[in-house]
Amino acid sequence: MNPRSILAGADGSPSALNAVRWAAREAASRRLPLRLVHVAPDGRQPGDRPLEEARRRAEATEPGLEVRTATRTGPAAAALIDEAGTASLVVLGSHGLGGFPGMLLGSVSSALAAHAPCPVVVVRGTLPDDPPPEQGPVVVGVDASPSSDAAIAFAFDAAGRRGAPLTAVHTWTDMSLGETWSVLPIDVDYDEVAEDERRLLAERLAGWSEKYPDVRLIQRTVRDRPVRGLLAAAAGAQLLVVGSRGRHEHHGMGLGSTSQSLLHHAACPVAVVR
Ligand SMILES: Nc1ncnc2c1ncn2[C@@H]1O[C@H](COP(=O)(O)OP(=O)(O)O)[C@@H](O)[C@H]1O
Ligand SMILES: [Mg+2]
Structure with missing residues (x-):
């Protein structure tokens, strides 16, 4: 059986790239592969950029880490909840490309935190593009x-x-x-x-x-x-x-x-x- 991976959702936003960085560190430390997933809306051609950027960020964070990528279509929250069924952990940014100024937590992160069958980490900082802290308790x-x-x-x-x-x-x-x-x-x-x-x-x-x-x-x-x-x-x-x-x-x-x-x-x- 494949070892369960750490899953990170990549939508092309700066917040998601911080999540990818956190997820890459976690995957390396747990000796698990990192699975990067981009969900494109139904009927629209998915772009390669979110996954390419995410892979670059993961490899720059943890050289040598096993990184897999996958594209899904459909509503993002439903697709990621489904993906979470075979993951040990899901890591998401606090914000995405949607949302609006002043919004504290995006809808996809909110849905996953409530409904994913595995633990969920929402990588947030004081600003949406703060790199996650690696010090402190x-x-x-x-x-x-x-x-x-x-x-x-x-x-x-x-x-x-x-x-x-x-x-x-x-x-x-x-x-x-x-x-x-x-x-x-x-x-x-x-x-x-x-x-x-x-x-x-x-x-x-x-x-x-x-x-x-x-x-x-x-x-x-x-x-x-x-x-x-x-x-x-x-x-x-x-x-x-x-x-x-x-x-x-x-x-x-x-x-x-x-x-x-x-x-x-x-x-x-x-x-x-x-
Ligand atoms: N289409 C998507 N594909 C993959 N991951 C996504 C997608 N949409 C959101 N995410 C993940 O969820 C995080 C929060 O995004 P979201 O909840 O959609 O916030 P917003 O409402 O600001 O767009 C993102 O940083 C990303 O990790
Ligand atoms: Mg969004």
Whole structure:
């Protein structure tokens, strides 16, 4: 069987070329081939340029990397979701050739983050054509449910291969307490709550440090709303890793509201892991 490849979507935009660069590094580090896919609208002759540029960028980033290219036709999101079925990871830019000024996340990236059957990395920076950062910690958002376990696994692996520290962040607020306690006591002992939340984070991480003894793990419990707390923790990070759904969301496909906001606002690449 062919080894599963890392897939990057190339539409000819600067943002997609940054995604190709990130994907090439990731493929080399995982010793997997890189598959570059361009989707042309039905009935239109696909141009060669997006794939040629993407291949050049990949080869310049990682000389010697096995790079394959493919052209598909049809609606871009549907074609890429189909391609994702045989990939280990899909890497996309935050913007493409469509969109409009001020738009925070393109529609194709948005659709893949919500519906791809494998992890998705959206390579974004403070500007659409910022090269992706290669310094700083990997940050993972951890909630109280097993739904972040896949994100934790992805984050340890990513930090291990990069020799980067891993910051695991768990946020909590008075609002989240209301879900655990049907009646909120009048005199909440916040020190005690903070201690409980710290224990909860440690429990979710139990076992992982033994599996990855070389990864320096920093555990942070933050009293803040999830999006704000995670964005603050991700300042200066090289990758932010989140699950696709939190504990408030129904099961199935789709994307939780925290992950969605982070994809819109983070200043570093974001991995959504289901
Ligand atoms: N036709 C396409 N073929 C391959 N990849 C695509 C295509 N369209 C979009 N992508 C990928 O998705 C990323 C985001 O593009 P998109 O969501 O379409 O944003 P926009 O709405 O700004 O065009 C691109 O950087 C690229 O990686
Ligand atoms: Mg587009």
